[in-house]
Amino acid sequence: MESQPEKRAAAEPADSGGEGGAGGLPQVAGGRSEDRVTLLLRLRAQIKQQLVEYKSMVDANEEKTPEQIMQENQIEDKIEELENEIEEVKIAYEMKSIALNRIQRSTALQNNLEKIDAKNSEFMDNMKQILKLNKLIIRSQKESRSLERKRLEIKKKRLDLKKASESKLLEIQTEKNKQKDDLDSMENSDKIKTIRQNLQMEINITTVIQHVFQNLILGSKTNWAEDSALKEIVLQLEKNLTRI
């Protein structure tokens, strides 16, 4: 499709690692034997690594891949899972190699313990420093753990208090509602209705009586304005009873 400018260039072989003079291929004209040996060892390591790669690819291809077409997000999840698996395997391998190194070192120490002058070597200083630091680590870890526990307890207490206050508020609210309901029901009860009706009837009767007396006094054609007692009675009869 597109033209491809190809460029082949061999890099100048590096002088790093003390391999001066060796070309890319083992055709070294007059090279020293140690250089050849290092070159061969390096090539051996390379070929080993490449062999491991090919083997792992062959093993991977032998696994059956699922044939069904999965959704894209499912594929993403699957890929995440697999990547996490790789990470876990790497971590496990690192931990194991660290543990192995530690075991090897301790056995070497044990084997050489007689040769070490126990009084004034740096080795003892290192060991003492390590022990001090370990004690410090353990102590601070204990402290942090107890602080965490206290914090948890305080949080629990707070939560309990919150719950208690919540229930109290709820109680208050229900009480208020009950009061309101009681008031409403009382307003609408029949007793009140009959009482009201009676009250209204009495008011009407009294108003009629008032009017009767008023008309009596007016009809008698006396001048009620002059007599203070009559005036008082008339004015009192004017009072509108529904406003009581």
Added chain:
Amino acid sequence: MSVLRPLDKLPGLNTATVLLVGADDALLQRLADSMLKTDCASELRVHLARSLPLPSNVNRPRVDLLVFVINLHSKYSLQSVEKSLHHVDASFFLGKACFLATGAGRENLCSVHRNTIVRLARTYRSPVLFCDLEVEGSRAAMAQRLARMLQISAGHVPGVSAMSLLSLLRSSESPSLEDL
């Protein structure tokens, strides 16, 4: 061959081949020169391509590392790289492919946002490297980095495989980018 496969050929002795794919020839050429100048114990071969698929009439060694060079100043380079991605076998993305974005420093000339490249790299689960290929120092540093990655992908470093390097280079995903 219409699809580039990583392990279909036997490796050459002490040689490692990198294929730089990008639309900008001058940048690729400069990067190739910088890579060839780096100190490397193995023999490096640099191939340049404007896009995939490569013409099948040429006899070439197996490709150990595939670098997609995207210039953030031109949308065309992003498009051509995206088209070339279809012609790459999936097993390349197990550590033998990476994305290189150049020109992120000059914001006013960028027509492609760097988040686009980051998302593209995340879709393909490959590392993305940023550098400025116009600047000599940055280019030399990137060339050294690529040379080291190439050595690992070619299997020249015992104990480190391409996939372990891939899991090392996995960047932690920040929650803001996840929502894009």
